[in-house]
Every structure is written in structure tokens, then in C-alpha cells.
Amino acid sequence: MSVRVGVIMGSKSDWSTLCHTVETLEKLGIEHETKVVSAHRTPDLLFEYAETAADRGLEVIIAGAGGAAHLPGMCAAKTRLPVLGVPVKSSTLSGVDSLLSIVQMPAGIPTATLAIGRAGAINAALLAAAMLANHDERIREALEAYRAEQTRKVLDNPDPRPEDQE
Numbered sequence: 001m002s003v004r005v006g007v008i009m010g011s012k013s014d015w016s017t018l019c020h021t022v023e024t025l026e027k028l029g030i031e032h033e034t035k036v037v038s039a040h041r042t043p044d045l046l047f048e049y050a051e052t053a054a055d056r057g058l059e060v061i062i063a064g065a066g067g068a069a070h071l072p073g074m075c076a077a078k079t080r081l082p083v084l085g086v087p088v089k090s091s092t093l094s095g096v097d098s099l100l101s102i103v104q105m106p107a108g109i110p111t112a113t114l115a116i117g118r119a120g121a122i123n124a125a126l127l128a129a130a131m132l133a134n135h136d137e138r139i140r141e142a143l144e145a146y147r148a149e150q151t152r153k154v155l156d157n158p159d160p161r162p163e164d165q166e
């Protein structure tokens with residue numbers, strides 16, 4: 001099966017956030033690749049990655065970065081593929097810096113912006129799945145099953161108290 005989604009991140013230190021993206025793609029059975037690519041530290045690699053992504057068969061790119069998070073926007077500038085940006089929570093500014101660096105793109109080069117941290121990382125995978133599900137029945141079924149399971153878990157256990165206090 002060919003790789004459908006590229007998951008890139010600015011540093012190895014982003015893995016503890018982007019691992020949630022990868023875990024969710026794996027749950028849904030979506031073929032993906034992961035790589036450290038930085039607009040700042042490896043600009044030529046980023047250009048090459050983004051410029052070749054569509055021809056290599058990728059359909060969506062998920063890009064996570066923290067601080068001055070230029071990676072998603074610069075990636076979007078060099079590919080026609082949809083780019084989903086995940087703001088990584090930074091130690092100094094709690095990820096607000098990452099969020100603002102990704103969200104306010106100029107008109108013409110859109111970058112979808114998810115929530116800061118783990119929730120955004122999971123939702124980036126689910127959003128990529130929703131895009132692929134438009135033309136892929138296997139992924140559509142996997143996404144529907146994921147959501148049904150999530151709903152069932154809440155309905156089966158509506159008591160908010162921790163289990164040892166129920």
C-alpha cells in the first residue's frame with residue numbers, strides 16, 4: 001500500500017506530541033511516513049520534501065512544530081497538498097507562540113491549524129482521515145468505527161467519578 005499521509009515535525013523533541021498523530025493514523029490503518037524536517041534548520045530538505053510530496057503519492061501533510069513554528073506555512077507554500085499544522089506546546093509560552101505562528105497565514109496559502117498539543121495531534125490525523133474518506137471506503141469505515149467506539153465508551157460509562165470512588 002502506498003504512503004498517503006506525511007507527518008513531519010521540526011525536531012525530534014516534537015515526537016512526544018506527534019506520536020499521537022501517528023498512533024491515530026495507525027488505529028485507522030492509514031499508511032503514513034514520519035520525518036524530522038525543519039524550515040529553519042533544514043530549509044533545502046523542506047523544499048525538496050514539499051515539492052516532491054504530491055508526485056510521491058502523498059495526499060495530506062501533517063506538520064507539527066513549536067515556538068516560531070514556520071514549518072507548516074513554508075511547507076504549504078511549496079506544495080498544493082493540504083497541510084494540517086499542529087502547534088507543539090512550548091516550554092516558554094505554552095504553545096501560544098506555536099499556535100499564532102501557524103494560524104495567521106496570508107490569503108492565498110492556507111494552512112489548517114489544529115489545537116495546541118495532544119488534542120491537535122490526534123485531530124490532525126482524524127481530519128486527514130476525513131479528507132481521504134471522501135474517496136476511500138476502507139478509511140471511511142475505519143473513521144466511522146473510531147467515532148462509534150468513542151461514543152460507546154462515553155455512553156457505557158457516564159459516571160464521572162474515578163472508578164475506585166463509584
Ligand SMILES: Nc1c(C(=O)O)ncn1[C@@H]1O[C@H](COP(=O)(O)O)[C@@H](O)[C@H]1O
Binds near residue numbers: 013038040065
Ligand atoms: N518551529 C521549528 C522549526 C520550523 O518551523 O521550521 N524547526 C524547529 N522548530 C521547533 O523548535 C522547537 C525546539 O526544537 P529543539 O528541541 O530541537 O531545540 C521544536 O518544537 C521545533 O518544532
